[in-house]
Amino acid sequence: MNDTPQQSLAAAARARGVALSALSRMLGRNQAYLGQYVNRGSPRVLPERERRMLADFLAIDEALLGAPPPPGDEVAVPWLAVRAAAGTGQVPDERVLRTERLPRAALRGAGVAPDAASVIAVTGDSMAPTLKDGDRLLVDANARRVVARGGIYVVRRGDAVVVKRLVPVGDAIEVRSDNPLWPVERVLPDDLAVIGRATLLLRRL
Structure with missing residues (x-):
């Protein structure tokens, strides 16, 4: 069974040794932002800009954070x-x-x-x-x-x-x-x- 984007984010943050609150601040959000995303599903989907920033920082595939498959072009x-x-x-x-x-x-x-x-x-x-x-x-x-x-x-x-x-x-x-x-x-x-x-x-x- 594949992990959800929330589970993938939490696991990648743990592996990197960084708190979700710190990642939230990196995104320019309040420190509870990603905690709410992981634990409550709010927001339901991460915006593309934030998804890319997190994928770059955590060195993971953006698809793990819910990026859709690449279009045909x-x-x-x-x-x-x-x-x-x-x-x-x-x-x-x-x-x-x-x-x-x-x-x-x-x-x-x-x-x-x-x-x-x-x-x-x-x-x-x-x-x-x-x-x-x-x-x-x-x-x-x-x-x-x-x-x-x-x-x-x-x-x-x-x-x-x-x-x-x-x-x-x-x-x-x-x-x-x-x-x-x-x-x-x-x-x-x-x-x-x-x-x-x-x-x-x-x-x-």
Whole structure:
């Protein structure tokens, strides 16, 4: 039996160690708001804005909080737990946290097949000003070959995952950062594993 949105919210809050009253204040509501939602069913349905804020903060799929299935013109793209570091890298954790609803037209315009798409978050400043800390990237897992003109890729190097600009140079690949304060590295293709190419920047204003 599936949990109700109220039960899912309460369980996610407990797992995160945060009180419903604190989450209510985060939403700009009085501190009893989510307690009433969980215990009394009022409001009956969370507004979309609040549902999204809670899903983002608690790192859960918005569908657990009562979001309707995506309409036919949208695709539920998996959001991976891994944060691709624009810097020295982080140990990958490639669980699917939740899904991000994207228009089919956006995926089509980016040339990404729905079954090859995923969303990750960026952390760090090595790719600034192109990428900012907290930006989200649409990654195409079918685009793992580094093209001659170069591009921005999500790459696994050892135990770390990074987002860098890769440019082929002879038999090697230059690993570049858009931030000029970071050095350029030259590595052999076998020294890194390309997860996919970043095809679309998803930045919330």
